[in-house]
Amino acid sequence: MDVVKEVLAKHQKELDKYKPITVEKHLECRLDLGTLLITDPNDFDDRELRDNKEEYLAALTRDNTQLLVNAIWELSTERVDESIVAKLPEPTTKWVPTYGFKRAEAEKAKDWVLEVPQNADPNTDMFQKKIDLRNEKVAKNEIQRMKNIVRAKKIDMPRSVAKSSTASVGKFQNKLPKEKEARGLGIKELIPGGKRKQSHITQTPEKEANLDLIKSVLNKKPKLDVDKAISMEKRGNRLAREAEAENEPTKKGNKKPKGKGSRKAVGKKSKGNHGQRAPGKKAQAGRKRR
Amino acid sequence: MSLLRIRKPKTRKGKKVLLAREPQLIESARTMLFLDGRKCGGNVKLCMKDLQALKKPLVKILNRKNDITPFDDPSSLEFLTMKNDAALFSFGSTSKKRPDNIILGRIFENEVLDMFELGIKRYQAISEFKNEKIGACVKPCLVFNGPKWAQTEELRRLRNLFIDTFQREKVDSIRLQGIEHVLSFTVTDDMNILMRSYRILLKKSGQKTPRIELEEIGPSADFAIRRTKIASEDLYKQARKQPKQLKVGKKKNISTDALGNTKGRVHLGKQQTGSIQTRRVKALRKTPEEKKENRQRKKVALKSAAAEALAASQLQGNPFSS
Numbered sequence: 001m002d003v004v005k006e007v008l009a010k011h012q013k014e015l016d017k018y019k020p021i022t023v024e025k026h027l028e029c030r031l032d033l034g035t036l037l038i039t040d041p042n043d044f045d046d047r048e049l050r051d052n053k054e055e056y057l058a059a060l061t062r063d064n065t066q067l068l069v070n071a072i073w074e075l076s077t078e079r080v081d082e083s084i085v086a087k088l089p090e091p092t093t094k095w096v097p098t099y100g101f102k103r104a105e106a107e108k109a110k111d112w113v114l115e116v117p118q119n120a121d122p123n124t125d126m127f128q129k130k131i132d133l134r135n136e137k138v139a140k141n142e143i144q145r146m147k148n149i150v151r152a153k154k155i156d157m158p159r160s161v162a163k164s165s166t167a168s169v170g171k172f173q174n175k176l177p178k179e180k181e182a183r184g185l186g187i188k189e190l191i192p193g194g195k196r197k198q199s200h201i202t203q204t205p206e207k208e209a210n211l212d213l214i215k216s217v218l219n220k221k222p223k224l225d226v227d228k229a230i231s232m233e234k235r236g237n238r239l240a241r242e243a244e245a246e247n248e249p250t251k252k253g254n255k256k257p258k259g260k261g262s263r264k265a266v267g268k269k270s271k272g273n274h275g276q277r278a279p280g281k282k283a284q285a286g287r288k289r290r
Numbered sequence: 291m292s293l294l295r296i297r298k299p300k301t302r303k304g305k306k307v308l309l310a311r312e313p314q315l316i317e318s319a320r321t322m323l324f325l326d327g328r329k330c331g332g333n334v335k336l337c338m339k340d341l342q343a344l345k346k347p348l349v350k351i352l353n354r355k356n357d358i359t360p361f362d363d364p365s366s367l368e369f370l371t372m373k374n375d376a377a378l379f380s381f382g383s384t385s386k387k388r389p390d391n392i393i394l395g396r397i398f399e400n401e402v403l404d405m406f407e408l409g410i411k412r413y414q415a416i417s418e419f420k421n422e423k424i425g426a427c428v429k430p431c432l433v434f435n436g437p438k439w440a441q442t443e444e445l446r447r448l449r450n451l452f453i454d455t456f457q458r459e460k461v462d463s464i465r466l467q468g469i470e471h472v473l474s475f476t477v478t479d480d481m482n483i484l485m486r487s488y489r490i491l492l493k494k495s496g497q498k499t500p501r502i503e504l505e506e507i508g509p510s511a512d513f514a515i516r517r518t519k520i521a522s523e524d525l526y527k528q529a530r531k532q533p534k535q536l537k538v539g540k541k542k543n544i545s546t547d548a549l550g551n552t553k554g555r556v557h558l559g560k561q562q563t564g565s566i567q568t569r570r571v572k573a574l575r576k577t578p579e580e581k582k583e584n585r586q587r588k589k590v591a592l593k594s595a596a597a598e599a600l601a602a603s604q605l606q607g608n609p610f611s612s
Contacts, residue, residue, distance in 0.1 A: 014496055021495045021502075035457045036431040036469070039449075043437055049478065057435075057486055058504055061474040064433045065490060066502045069469065073499040077466065085463040234365060 021070060023063045031071055034091030038068045311375050313399075315533055319459040323376035324351045325367070327358065327383025333390045333413040334382040340416050340509040341380060344456065344473075344487075346426060350374045360393055361517050364402045372400045378455055379405075388516060394451060398521070398529040406448050407516035408483065419508040424489055428471045429458050431490070435476040445477060447520045467492070472504065483513040 030039045040060075048056040075086040097103045114126035166173060204212075299305035322345050324338055342349050352370065360367050360381055371379055381393040388409065395405030416423070432453060439449050456473055469490060476484040488504035495501035521529065543555040568574075576584075 018494055018496045019501050021497065021499055034460070035453060036429060036464075037434075037453060037457075038432070039434040039439060041437045041440060042435075044435070044476075044478070046479075053484075054506075057474065057476060057484060058488065058506065060435055060476070061433050061472060061486060061488060062502055062504045064435065064474070065431055065472045065488075065504065068431055068433070069490075069502055070499050072464070072469065073466070078463075080463075083465045083467065085465045087463045088461060091460065237363070238365060 021066060023066050023070075025063075025067070029064060029067055031068065032091055033068075033071060033075070034088050036068065036072075036088075038064050040064050311372070315535060317377075319348055320377040320454065321348045321350055321375065322378040322380055322455065323371050323374050324349060325358070325370065325379060325381045326353070326355050327381060327385075327391075328355060329384050330355070330382045331384060333410045334384050334392055336415045337392055337410055337413055337509065337511060338380060338382045343416060344430075344509075348458070350376050360395070360402070360405060361407070361519065364405075368397065368400055368402060371397045391516065392513075394455065395519075396451060396454065398525070402519065403525065403529055404447055404451065404518075404520045406451065406518050408513040409516050410511055411482070411514055412512040414508055414510040416508040419506060421505060421507060422489070423507055424471045427458070428468065429461065429464065430456055430471040430473045430487075431469060432456060433472060433474040435474060436478070438477040438479070438481075439475075444515075444518055444520060447526075448483075448515070448518075449475070481515055483515065485509070485511045485513065 025040070025042060027042050029041070031037070044060075045056065072086055072088075075088070077084050077086050079085075097106055111130075114130070116122055116124060116126055164176060164179075166176065299308050322341075324342055326335075326338075330338075342351060352374075356366070356370075358364075358366050358381070367379065367381065371377070377397050379393075379395050379397065381395075383391050383393075385391070388407070390410035390413075391407060392410060393405050393407050396403045434449055434452075439445050452475055472488050472490055474484075474486045474488070476486070478484065487507055487509055489507045491503040491505060492500040493503055520526075543557070545553050545555075547553055
């Protein structure tokens, strides 16, 4: 046994000569070997960071780099042209399946905690809500599927449609020659509790409702599509700038410092015998200088 | 000059240039365009120089002053990046209101995707560190310290921008001795970003994996985040989208045996031996007896079907007859 102990002790002694390569971290760091990237989510030692910043940063970075290097050295290596190269994995792009194989597992890992929105009741069970939402979606899809089957079998479904009246207000015939059949209930109506449109019959008395309507019409403000406005503004600016540039092409040239005397005058390039006369064409101010 | 106009190349070279500018299936490493603002000197100039040194040869440097304010009107900036086929830009300027200002940003579809204005609070250039430097074109390790990097969307984007800026080419393997540079980005509680750059020294550790020591080589900078503009969630998602052609499909019915040979399995449908054209051999031809038998069988089948149909119609016609 002494021999074993001796060998172990010797090995330990040898290791002690060198500084350690292991790093202790409170929270695990995230590595992306493909881009040689490490992200350390651990908190700083505030006092150290304040008092001797540079040393602290260097030490912190050293530790993290050591972690990265440890991981890289673990990779499979091969010899190419007398140097050892490590095969890097693909840069990680976190991908979560939206459906199918192992989706539920991925979902659980992804949504281990859910935020309660600020305007919601703090006691709502967001997980239950999510399940409900999903069930509703499944139900909706089921109804849609049924409707598709019905349509495929070409069974007429009743539909509700605004009717045009005949001159005799439908006294003699209750149907116009080419009248459309009324549509049935939409999906939203078939789902219990769901509404497609708000009912036009309101609880408020008619007069009040009408006054509200008038008010809303009179107080209407134009809708502002910010993106469109920006793009229009940009286009306008651009056009204005172009027009300006075309109108006074020489002005820009004058602005430039006239320090270098040797520089040739910027203007129309001489065509030197090769040109073709184009009397109708406007003379251009040469290449635009930037 | 309008971007709306579709320009048709007149020469072969021009066509090449325009084609190179178009979106590629596999994009090459991104070049960075370096621009000076109305005034650009001192620390900003130094910082830009050092960034160029770090990014070389993926840089495009414009030396003239530009009267551009990217946060107010990025159109001429977008134009310049488009002209120079650069996806990243770095815009340096200094003014009384915003001294030592550097704007880092990205371009997507010839428009600014996101940009961050960083104020340089303290700067030490590469030249101030008197020691051995790293070689050119070294892929750096990137270290992001601090819990804040993942906490706000803005910082997450900034981190992404830094990775995009400094990661250089994507490689599938790396020479172990070639890992010699590390860039560290630390975000402090008062939202300052400390950028440090070190050379990696590989020391013996008595094991296979070496012990790492660092030596600061610069640049070393303390940045404060000033104005930011980040892309909307939709646009950001669109910018990250990978083309469909690059997605690796599942390889089916291909296997490798113990000897390393690739084996494929091919599925064929059922062969229609009756209808395919084969050589007509006398032996395969139907004899007159067979033909006759066939005809007979058909006749019987027809007759029985007719009888059945008749019975059915009679039943329906007068259901109360019996």
